[in-house]
Amino acid sequence: MAKIVVDGTEVDVPAEYTLLQACEAAGVEIPRFCFHERLSIAGNCRMCLVEVKGGPPKPTASCAMAVKDLRPGPNGEPPVVLTKSPMVKKAREGVMEFLLINHPLDCPICDQGGECDLQDQAMAYGADTSRFAENKRAVEDKYIGPLVKTSMNRCIQCTRCVRFSTEVAGVPDLGAIGRGEDMEITTYLEHAMRSEMQGNVADLCPVGALTHKPYQFHARPWELIKTESIDVMDAVGSNIRIDTRGREVMRFLPRNNDAVNEEWISDKSRYVWDGLKVQRLDRPYVRKDGRLVPATWSEAFAAIAAKVKGTAPTKIGAIIGDLASVEEVFALKTLMGKLGSANIDARQDGAKLDPALGRATYVFNPTIAGIEQADAILLVGTDPRHEASVINARIRKRWRQGGLKIGLIGAKVDLTYAYDYLGAGPDSLADLAGSSAFGDILRKAERPLVIVGQGALARPDGAAVLSLAARVAVAVGAVKDGWNGFGVLHTAAARVGALDVGAVPGPGGLDVAGMTAPGALDVTFLMGADEVEVAPGAFVVYLGTHGDRGAHRADVILPGAAYPEKSGIYVNTEGRVQFANRAAFPPGEAREDWAILRALSEVLGQTLPFDNMQALRAQLVSGYPHLGHIDEAAAADAGAVSTLAGVGGSVDKAAFAPVIEDFFLTNPIARASAVMAECSALRLAAAAEAAE
Amino acid sequence: MSVRRLAAEQPESFSFTPELEAIAQKLIAKYPEGRQASAVVPLLWETQKAAGGWLPEPAIRAVAERLGMANIRVLEIATFYTMFNLEPVGKYFVQLCGTTPCMLRGAEAIRHVCEKKIGHERHVSADGTFSWLEVECLGACTNAPMVQINDDYYEDLTPENFEKLLDDLAAGRPVKVGPQNSRKGSEPEGGPRVLLDPALYAHDVKIGQEAAPADEAPTSGAPAPTSGE
Numbered sequence: 007m008a009k010i011v012v013d014g015t016e017v018d019v020p021a022e023y024t025l026l027q028a029c030e031a032a033g034v035e036i037p038r039f040c041f042h043e044r045l046s047i048a049g050n051c052r053m054c055l056v057e058v059k060g061g062p063p064k065p066t067a068s069c070a071m072a073v074k075d076l077r078p079g080p081n082g083e084p085p086v087v088l089t090k091s092p093m094v095k096k097a098r099e100g101v102m103e104f105l106l107i108n109h110p111l112d113c114p115i116c117d118q119g120g121e122c123d124l125q126d127q128a129m130a131y132g133a134d135t136s137r138f139a140e141n142k143r144a145v146e147d148k149y150i151g152p153l154v155k156t157s158m159n160r161c162i163q164c165t166r167c168v169r170f171s172t173e174v175a176g177v178p179d180l181g182a183i184g185r186g187e188d189m190e191i192t193t194y195l196e197h198a199m200r201s202e203m204q205g206n207v208a209d210l211c212p213v214g215a216l217t218h219k220p221y222q223f224h225a226r227p228w229e230l231i232k233t234e235s236i237d238v239m240d241a242v243g244s245n246i247r248i249d250t251r252g253r254e255v256m257r258f259l260p261r262n263n264d265a266v267n268e269e270w271i272s273d274k275s276r277y278v279w280d281g282l283k284v285q286r287l288d289r290p291y292v293r294k295d296g297r298l299v300p301a302t303w304s305e306a307f308a309a310i311a312a313k314v315k316g317t318a319p320t321k322i323g324a325i326i327g328d329l330a331s332v333e334e335v336f337a338l339k340t341l342m343g344k345l346g347s348a349n350i351d352a353r354q355d356g357a358k359l360d361p362a363l364g365r366a367t368y369v370f371n372p373t374i375a376g377i378e379q380a381d382a383i384l385l386v387g388t389d390p391r392h393e394a395s396v397i398n399a400r401i402r403k404r405w406r407q408g409g410l411k412i413g414l415i416g417a418k419v420d421l422t423y424a425y426d427y428l429g430a431g432p433d434s435l436a437d438l439a440g441s442s443a444f445g446d447i448l449r450k451a452e453r454p455l456v457i458v459g460q461g462a463l464a465r466p467d468g469a470a471v472l473s474l475a476a477r478v479a480v481a482v483g484a485v486k487d488g489w490n491g492f493g494v495l496h497t498a499a500a501r502v503g504a505l506d507v508g509a510v511p512g513p514g515g516l517d518v519a520g521m522t523a524p525g526a527l528d529v530t531f532l533m534g535a536d537e538v539e540v541a542p543g544a545f546v547v548y549l550g551t552h553g554d555r556g557a558h559r560a561d562v563i564l565p566g567a568a569y570p571e572k573s574g575i576y577v578n579t580e581g582r583v584q585f586a587n588r589a590a591f592p593p594g595e596a597r598e599d600w601a602i603l604r605a606l607s608e609v610l611g612q613t614l615p616f617d618n619m620q621a622l623r624a625q626l627v628s629g630y631p632h633l634g635h636i637d638e639a640a641a642a643d644a645g646a647v648s649t650l651a652g653v654g655g656s657v658d659k660a661a662f663a664p665v666i667e668d669f670f671l672t673n674p675i676a677r678a679s680a681v682m683a684e685c686s687a688l689r690l691a692a693a694a695e696a697a698e
Numbered sequence: 699m700s701v702r703r704l705a706a707e708q709p710e711s712f713s714f715t716p717e718l719e720a721i722a723q724k725l726i727a728k729y730p731e732g733r734q735a736s737a738v739v740p741l742l743w744e745t746q747k748a749a750g751g752w753l754p755e756p757a758i759r760a761v762a763e764r765l766g767m768a769n770i771r772v773l774e775i776a777t778f779y780t781m782f783n784l785e786p787v788g789k790y791f792v793q794l795c796g797t798t799p800c801m802l803r804g805a806e807a808i809r810h811v812c813e814k815k816i817g818h819e820r821h822v823s824a825d826g827t828f829s830w831l832e833v834e835c836l837g838a839c840t841n842a843p844m845v846q847i848n849d850d851y852y853e854d855l856t857p858e859n860f861e862k863l864l865d866d867l868a869a870g871r872p873v874k875v876g877p878q879n880s881r882k883g884s885e886p887e888g889g890p891r892v893l894l895d896p897a898l899y900a901h902d903v904k905i906g907q908e909a910a911p912a913d914e915a916p917t918s919g920a921p922a923p924t925s926g927e
Contacts, residue, residue: 181770183777188701194769195704195755 025068060085118214151198176422233589241496243578248589281679288594323349327534328498331574348515352504358468364646369581382451387662388459430661470655565596712756
């Protein structure tokens, strides 16, 4: 720790803090453009100049000088930083004047207007007129992909975007070519950026040089209502902010949460919003003479009731999709229980996870933030870059710090960091339990981490593979006091919450494969389940949001609410319970899913015991108390992993298959989005080109 | 300096010749394992030489691949340093110094010769022999005006001797590198003009001993050194 006086306030900060951090610790805000907490220090915008005593006798870039670089005074006084002195004011005004020399005065037509760092700071340090009579620099706009729009005249060359793509995203596409005044940000020969987190560069851009292309000219920040919510595109549970205007969702932005997504979100999470506006189910439909025709709610319910009443409970089943909140899963499970059916399953992909084995067997025990403590990571049947991009960025962050060995079993993919490829299937995993090179690395590691993906579990021998992975984790010492390094990486936002409330087949119940088999069921409820193919014959009730596969198969469609249109609890892959607020309303006659189930239950004569969301939540929390602890990831009993290790079973030799065919088209909302379709096409074209 | 772009017309491909590969291996071996990217500037330079004096886009990619770098990283470097030519150059690549001392000593006239005999700046002459480029100070101000042609300096130019120089190069006749007049190196033209007094060199008094008191008493009668101009 070192003492330093900032504007007369003495603070005690770690010696390796930069002056900027020390100033923030003292409660003084320093303007900056190029500095960003999560990126390397560039020191090229000079906006953060301060005056120091005990350092150079000139304005000093506070982002690039450490507290320990300053000398104490002659009598051992701590170094002094002045942030409001005349010298500082003049220096910052000078920097601002230089920045504005080449910056166009196009704020009225700039998408960044109203949320622009340069605009804000020009209010504090800018002059009202320009002394610059010469021509301004003109820079050609660059094509860098379908997601980020460029307007390069506005670039102030802070290089945040370059540092982000190189350091965090790990796909070094962006660079600064040329030099001095002619420096330009571009990709190599203007190809599209290839990162799945590229949208973040537009967030990082302190000016309007990089903006979100799908959002261009759509809205002004001051007309938007901001709602804090949770993303459901993957199981990370990224914290997002939903910006709405009127009833319309205008965009998604990340919220800062160091425990989950830091301040990044993937492109799918960010740009899927246009999918919320098309292909929506806005009224109930009932199939008559082979055609789906619009119906009223009561007609739809009557059609279901007529069918259910004549059906044996064992011939009724429900499949839960990937985007459901815990409340509606609970409501559906209660309803199925009241109907006397044990046929319910939330594992659409057939993953062999069983909540009966204990919570530690299906959550990501080490927690996302815990990745940063790991010193060896084994990835089993997973491609975290596409299954959980933000978690992959976290692994990469840890990898960049050095001293981390990573091994991968499964499909060989580009993860943006180096890894040892250990094999394709369960055989390679079994080898690790014995003596092997990477097994020894894991054994020697202080905090080894075994990450099991759905690719290893969504197969007939998934349970045995899970047990084998647990055996490896136990054998290498990944499960011990203070460290549970056994983590299951989920891909579906609904999955952990559904497993928590036990939405899996009861005694004698059928799982997804059983329910979708021909002749297995007479009535199938699909709650947003679009990734399954229900065999002909069953009467299908589809409760969902989009006209996707499930709706096409349906006999009755009940229009539900998409995730920004309902409040709900989501449990992410690490078991963190998070609360999503409602930002908009469902379109047309669509309703929140729990309310639909409640109304339907009354028609079916099995009225669910709650009349409002509060009552539902109260029941939910009384049954599953951990769901009441919002924003907490309760540690699961690690003993379950050891028990799981003992389960055993025979494993197949087949290689682990990737679970995500197309990153951009994994759920009905994304499949309805034109932006996602464009990204997907671009990705396919790039893959085809690479294959040539 | 202006915006530097890759040439519009690019060759189809570029591959390392065995000679260039040998050089690359030597350059890379200078750096520790995993730090091969440090060799990027010298390797680009050697690649430029091998590619005919300029860096085609496929060559930039080849260097990136050889060093395990992202293409954009190498492009950043190639566009940053102005000595990497991004456009084709002639067999004789004339870099004309246009900075102040050369300009005062007649670089403008040399420029006119270039325009007359070679053509527009940054254009290769029709026969591929010449191209020229005005550059910043090449550090031979004493012999201004000057040009650099490929690896050699040609100094003390006048429009006449520069025209002759270009003609000789085009015809393949031998040319004299360095000053194009009677000067030797950067010695004064027409021989020395100061420090001529033989007494200065006659006795074998150590210069340091005599110079020390002279420094302390600068008002003494010793003639102050004057500049050659």
